[in-house]
Every structure is written in structure tokens, then in C-alpha cells.
Amino acid sequence: MNTPELGLPMAVPAEGLPARVRIHEVGARDGLQNEKAVVPVEVKAEFIRRLAGTGLTTIEATSFVHPKWVPQLADAEDLYPAVAGLPVSLPVLVPNERGLDRALALGARRVAVFASATESFAKANLNRTVDEALAMFEPVVRRAKAEDVHVRGYLSMCFGDPWEGAVPVPRVVKVCRALLDMGCDELSLGDTIGVATPGHVTALLTALTEAGVPVSALAVHFHDTYGQALSNTLAALQRGVATVDASAGGLGGCPYAKSATGNLATEDLVWMLQGLGIDTGVDLGRLVATSVWMAAHLGRPSPSRTVRALSHQEQ
Template identity: 60%
Template sequence: MSLPRPDVHRDPALPNSVRVYEVGPRDGLQAETTMVPTATKAEFCRRLVAAGITNLELTSFVSPRWVPQLADAEELMASLDLPSSIRQIVLAPNARGLDRALSAGATEIAVFVSATETFAAKNLGTTVADALSSAATVVEGATAGGAATRGYISMSFGDPWEGAVDVERVADIAERLIQMGVGTLSLGDTIGVATPGHVHSVLNAVLARGISVDRVAMHLHDTYGQALANVYASLTAGVTEFDSSAGGLGRCPYAKGATGNLATEDLLWMLDGLGIETGIDLHALAEVSDWLASAMGRPSDSSVVRALSAARADHALSPTR
């Protein structure tokens, strides 16, 4: 008996391939209150790469006072020896973080801004204007240092304090980030409230600024169970890069009951079924997530990981034919 895989039904109107941007080691782990050993993080990264992940967000060079879980950024980077073909991304919020990141060997730098003033104040301790100014400094320095850049816009679809977010406000910030030189742009549904029509509205506003769709990525949370529907809506608009987290690792602390990041395995099950190439082995990745869940002492948040784990257990108990 073979392990389950989705039947493939190709839609020629959709992209032939997409980039899966794995955020588990950084975005997934950063909210964990129990400290994860550096050796475990490093092994997690190696196993992700072995499963076919080529776009990997490793850590963040922020002050340990803000994110204690990622205080070992330099130690983690020093312990890794990943192939040069792997896109190794780290977050750097300011010039000091950039200097640390470049010294540690990062090949791509991500900057982080908010679409709303309240989130900028509560999460970044600044204003949107000042966050953009800091981002410009980091992007300029990263480019001079030979590193690629990526820009995140959080709260692109809704804010827990301000409510609805004007799509033109998101487009304004997207345009500013592209003008300052970021290579790619990730639109974040930080609290998981978006729906497919909303996704199209935001994308239309952003693309109307002359931004090419191949420079846009989607960072979708599954708080209300809409993440895969929103992925499909994004695919129909031509988006070919999606952020996700192995095993659904991570959460949004600003939405009550939030499950957080879209699980990479759930994303892969849908993409595999659509015949869209990712270069990632779904079953190998699910085993990585099972391993990490065991190491962290709790079950995976991914529906696909849980289903495949049960299928592997049934397969192991099946009589030999």
C-alpha cells in the first residue's frame, strides 16, 4: 500500500510552478515561549532543505529583548553549512541588525513594515513613516553588501485594533518599498481575516501601481480557515510565491484563537493536486514536521501532517503482501 497523494488535475490557466517560501525557523518559532535549542533549530533547517525547501527564512537579527527565542541568530547561522543554491533569508529591522546579518553570511535580507499605525506602534515601537525610513536604510545597505532584499507588509488585510485596512494604503506602502529597491514584496494577512475577493482587491490595487505580479508574494494565515482559498485566488491572479510554515508552526498573538501560519504541507497538498511544481517532497516534509512536533512535545497543527502520520501508522501495521 502506497502512502496517499492527491490526484493531479492540471488547470492550464494557473502558473506551472511556484516558489514556496518556508518561514518556520523564523516566523514559526519566534513566538514560542519555551526556548528551542540552537542544535534543534539547525537540524530543522537541514531537514527542510533535504525535503526540497530552497527558500528558507532562518532567523531574525533583532534585539534579544524583543524576541528572546531568536537571540542565537549568529550561533545558528554559524552552525549551518547549507548549499549555495539555498535562498537564506533573515529579518533585519535596522542598520545594526543588517550589520550582524551580513557578518553572519545572510544572502537575503527581509525588512518589515506595517500597513497600520497601531500595529506599527505596538509591534515595532514606531510609526509607519519611521518604519519605512528604517527599511530604506536597510535595503540600501543590503544592496551595497550584495544581498537581495524582500519587504513584508503586515496587516495588509485587516488590523485587530483599527479594523478594515484601505487597499490603497497597502498599495502606497507597496509602492514605497518597490521604489526603495526591494526585490520581492510579501503581503501579510497577519490575523487571517482575508477572503478571496479581498485578496483580489488588494492585489489589483498593488498591481495598478505598476508593480509586476512576479515580485509579489502572499503571506496568509489560516485563523478563519481561508488560507487555501486565498492561495487559489492569488494563483488565479498570477502570484507565484507563497509564505508558509512547516507543520503550521507559529501563531498570531493578536487574534484570539488564531492558528497562525498556513502549513506548508497543506499548501503542498493543494499545489500537488493542481499539478503545480514546487520541487518539494510532500511526504519528506511531513516527516520533518512530525519530527519537530515530537521534539517540541505537541502535535502538528497541519491537517495534512496529521493525516499522513495516521496513514504511515496504518501502513506500518498492514500485513506484508
């Protein structure tokens, strides 16, 4: 048991949890994509540099989507080269083959496709059925793997959908299995509207394991709409998941799901993991300072409780 430092929790390890967790930082992409005012590319690049300086090893940089769909990310061709030299992994989203072409042309070595577990969200997000979306992703994944590029498969609406309600576990398992069979190296299970609870998380992870999906290939991506993101994360850790998506300062939501609030704040996650004695390699003080800096650029305080507690931000 470690003696607590000022601004750090006492480390009291719990049995049955991973010794180390890799944080997949999504603040620069998922966190900023909903901002109404365009964030200058220089600010985005500095944000990513500062995040890299905290010890984070995976920082999702941008998305190569058509600019009319997500105007905030229209600067992908300018942003990626500005940060490509950083000594961290910089995954990017590629919705289709054109997006993959753009990413590969800039030297991206980690890409992600974005699928849905529900028909309603697939229609809203991609204007396709679930099966049509999977068919669109198949050549993207195949080509990426042929180039020895790491592929992540995001799966949204794994627990609840604003149009369809609760999502049956077998449906999620089916789409996960399809993405894995397609060639995805990693699957990120998204609680897009934040309705999951720990028992639901455990049930889904158990079903995935029974379907032959290795827990080592899984990540979790929780939103904190109902204040459940950390408890859901702990449930996932107890099932062996060791990759957790989070957004610096709790930035972000989903432009196609109006009830989606911010992502799990990276600082809140790091505070919990440090308290459990789990290694992340992240300097919490630097991370808080980075989120305070970004919040100043956005003109509002960070919603992260840990950022507020450690930085004394105005409420």
C-alpha cells in the first residue's frame, strides 16, 4: 500500500484486476468533433502534443470522414502530419475506402471503422443497414490488413439505443463476431448513450467470451450520462478487459445521438486506476493541466470532477 501524495489517491490494490491498463485517449477526435466553433488546427495539434507529454501511449488523432458530415474534422490532412512524428500511436477513423486512402497516404498505421449494433443508429450514422455497413467495411479492413495496418472496430449502441431501447446481448455478440471475423484486431464496445449498468456489462462480456471473442481483443467505451461510466469500467476490469477508452476532460458526445453526453473523463479514470494500484503510465498532474488548458480554449470549465478537484476550476 502506497502512502498517498497530495492530489493522488491512496493505492489499495484489489484482486482479480489487470496489473496495467492501456488508455485509448479519444479527446482530440471524439471529444472535439461536436464543438460548434471550429477549433484551429494549431490548437488541436498542441492538444495532442500535450496529451503525449502526459504518458498516454494511444491518442486518437482525427477522422478521415467527408467534411460535410463532421466539419470539425475537415482539417485531417493538415492535422495528422503536424503530429505524426510523436512517439505515440495515433489511430484515425476511416469510414470507407476513400477515407482509408487518405489515411494511408499520410502514413497512418492504425485505423478504425465505426459500426453499429442497431439498425436505427446505422441508418442515422451511416445511412445504411447494419449488414450494409459491415459490407462497406469489409474491403476497408481487408486492404488495411494487407498493408499491415492495425484495425480497430468501434461498435456503438452496445447497451441501449435512443430509438430502439435496450439492445439484446445476442445482437451485439453477432456484430462483434462479424467484425472480428472480418479481420479487426480490436473491438471497442460503445455505450453511446450511457445507459449501461455493471450487470449488463458483465453479461455482455460473458456472452462474448462464450462466443469465442478473446477478452484481450476487447476495449470498453463508456459515456457518463447517468453517472455509471466508472462503475461500468470496474465491471469490465473484473472481467479482464485491459483497454479503456476515455476523453481528456470528459469532452465529447455523439452528433447522431442527442441523448449522448460526454465520454468518461480520462482524469477520473486515472484517479480510480491509481487508487486500485493499476499502472497506466500517465502523469495525472500533467493530464489535468492539459485539460485545463484545453478548457480555456473552449471557453468553459472541464466537466471532469477530478480536473475540477485538482485544479480548483470555477464551477
